[in-house]
Structure formats: structure tokens, C-alpha cells
Amino acid sequence: MNNKTMLKGCAVLAMGLMMAQCNENKQTSTPVVAPATGTATSGLKIAFVEVDSLLSSYEFCIEMNQAMVKKEENVRATLNDKGKQLESEQQEFQYKYENNAFTKARAEEEYNRLMKKAQELDALKVKLAEELALENQKNNAQLRDSIDNFLKIYNAEKQYDFIISNAGYDNLLYGNPAYNITGEIIEGLNARYKK
Numbered sequence: 001m002n003n004k005t006m007l008k009g010c011a012v013l014a015m016g017l018m019m020a021q022c023n024e025n026k027q028t029s030t031p032v033v034a035p036a037t038g039t040a041t042s043g044l045k046i047a048f049v050e051v052d053s054l055l056s057s058y059e060f061c062i063e064m065n066q067a068m069v070k071k072e073e074n075v076r077a078t079l080n081d082k083g084k085q086l087e088s089e090q091q092e093f094q095y096k097y098e099n100n101a102f103t104k105a106r107a108e109e110e111y112n113r114l115m116k117k118a119q120e121l122d123a124l125k126v127k128l129a130e131e132l133a134l135e136n137q138k139n140n141a142q143l144r145d146s147i148d149n150f151l152k153i154y155n156a157e158k159q160y161d162f163i164i165s166n167a168g169y170d171n172l173l174y175g176n177p178a179y180n181i182t183g184e185i186i187e188g189l190n191a192r193y194k195k
Contacts (some may be wrong), residue, residue: 044161045179051167057186060146060193062140071135075128082121090114150189 045161055061093110094134102110151163
């Protein structure tokens with residue numbers, strides 16, 4: 001089960017518990033008021049983190065993204081240079097071929113060399129794309145591990161039952177700002193990263 005599904009399941013469970021608690025309170029006709037300390041009416045302590053804000057403000061993530069952008073630009077530049085070089089050689093071959101500058105055997109040899117070079121360039125494109133994808137996957141795992149480890153330390157003190165991620169209304173349509181701990185998490189992650 002992936003994290004997204006588990007978080008959605010936790011959110012549904014939390015909502016179900018709150019709904020059950022509300023139904024019990026209706027029978028006793030005592031009004032329920034949610035305290036501003038992050039404790040839900042069901043006795044669960046829940047908070048949420050806006051993931052978009054977290055990722056755009058966490059210095060480790062920013063630096064990792066900048067490094068990946070630079071690598072992608074380097075790969076693109078390398079491939080463009082090799083592509084231009086190959087295209088130039090192909091045009092030169094075409095010109096010489098049309099002007100009968102090659103014997104038939106030499107023309108075949110040069111054509112085969114250029115075809116092999118084009119295949120090598122295609123293979124290099126695939127290889128570099130795979131390397132970038134693997135590095136991006138490794139970086140995402142490292143980022144997730146960093147956030148998870150910090151949340152364990154953070155939550156040892158705060159004692160939340162659930163910390164829900166909110167990524168562009170993906171898991172959470174509305175959250176009382178009193179339960180939003182994004183700023184605290186960003187501040188703590190950045191302080192830990194600077195050490």
C-alpha cells in the first residue's frame with residue numbers, strides 16, 4: 001500500500017471517528033467546540049502540512065532540485081552538441097556523396113559509420129535519461145527519509161496521532177489553520193539541515 005492510499009485511509013478513519021463522536025454528542029445535546037490546540041473532538045490530535053509549501057521552502061529540497069536542474073541542463077547540452085556534430089557530419093557526407101567525392105565502397109563505409117554514430121547517440125540519450133531518473137528517484141527517497149526522520153523527532157514532543165499531508169487539495173479539502181504546522185516543520189527541517 002502506498003503512502004498516498006494510507007494517508008487517505010487515515011483521513012477517512014479520522015473523519016469517521018469525528019462523525020461518530022458528533023453523533024454521540026447530538027444525543028446528549030452538548031455542543032462540541034474544537035479546541036485550537038490541535039486536538040480533534042474524537043480525542044485524536046491531528047495536524048496537517050502543506051507539502052507544496054514545504055518542498056518550496058525546505059533548503060535541502062531546493063538545493064537538490066537546483067543540482068538536478070543543472071545536471072539535466074548539462075545532459076541536454078551534451079546531447080545537443082553531439083547531435084549537432086552528427087548532423088554536420090551527415091550534411092558533409094550528403095554534399096560529398098552528391099558531388100561524387102566518394103567511391104561506392106567509401107560511401108558505404110562512411111554511411112555505416114554515421115549510422116553507427118546515430119545509434120550510439122540514441123543509446124547515450126537512453127542511458128543518460130535512465131541515470132537522471134535513477135538519481136531523481138534516489139533524491140526523492142533521501143528527501144522523504146529526511147522529512148520522515150524529522151517528523152518522528154518533532155512528533156515525540158508534540159504527540160500528534162496523525163500528521164496529514166496536503167498537496168494542492170489532494171488529501172485535504174479544508175483544514176482549520178490552527179492545525180497547520182507547515183511553518184514549524186519547515187523551520188525545524190531547515191534548522192536541522194544547516195547543522
